[in-house]
Amino acid sequence: MRTDPTLRDIRCFTVVARRAGFSAAAAELGISQPAVSQAIARLESTLGVTLLTRANGVTLTEAGRALLTRAEALLEQADLLVSDAARLATPDADAIRFAYAPLVGGLAAKIARRLRERKPGVPVTLVPAHWEPATTALTGGSVGAALMTTPFPPGLASAARFRMPVTHVAVRAGERLATASGIRVEQLFGHEMLIPRMLWSAMLAAFPGPHQPRVTVVDDDLYAGCDLVAAGRGVLPVPRLLAETVRRPDVVFVPFETRLHLTYALVWHPARITPDLVALIQATQEALRTFLA
16 A cells, blocks of 8 residues: 655755755754654655765755755645645635745835825735746635746736746756856857746747757746756756855855746736736836836
């Protein structure tokens, strides 16, 4: 009889991987270090693979790197399930809920503040979600709108579009490219280029000729993409916002000469337009003026 891994053990794995240590993970999770170690051992036994090595610190194995993104996506879906269940158990017809891509969390906070100024008596709930869970939440009606990247789901309306230029390449510290003052596209032809799915179409348009970098398509979580860079899987094009806010010793952000960009917008279901949603659209447009300045 098959034994499925528990969400608790999976969450322990993701926190240990992110914090690169059992003690730090135990402190964040509020449990003992032996309990964390037991959770990892139990998960490895259940899955039949070794996820972490403990020599000279805690590092992900190849299997651990491959499964980490799926583990994080599974937990994100589980969190959405819990939040949706709470909403259904205690429905609040006046609440405004909107999802946002974690990279633009600062903009989402600005929008929420603007919205509270317009609707001071209406609760505003922010739901961090990447493209797939945001699309599921939109189509299922658990959020009224989502701040997300292209390609926008078919049949949905959008407004307040803006572009975020890709200005840097994330390179593993110690690589020769990490010491460059700038990187041109042709310098990447000998390297594996990690391209988030949200950049795939723009990538094809930016390099229409026969000479293109080697490309591996990865999930849209750019923070997890930096983990892949640090693990030596390739280089990752990123926008300035991420390059200026992420600080880690194992990844260097080098200026990148390219025309690539990410396109974001506020997206909603046209059949569910309400006065509160109109206020959300207006708040987004107002917040964008200072966010892009």
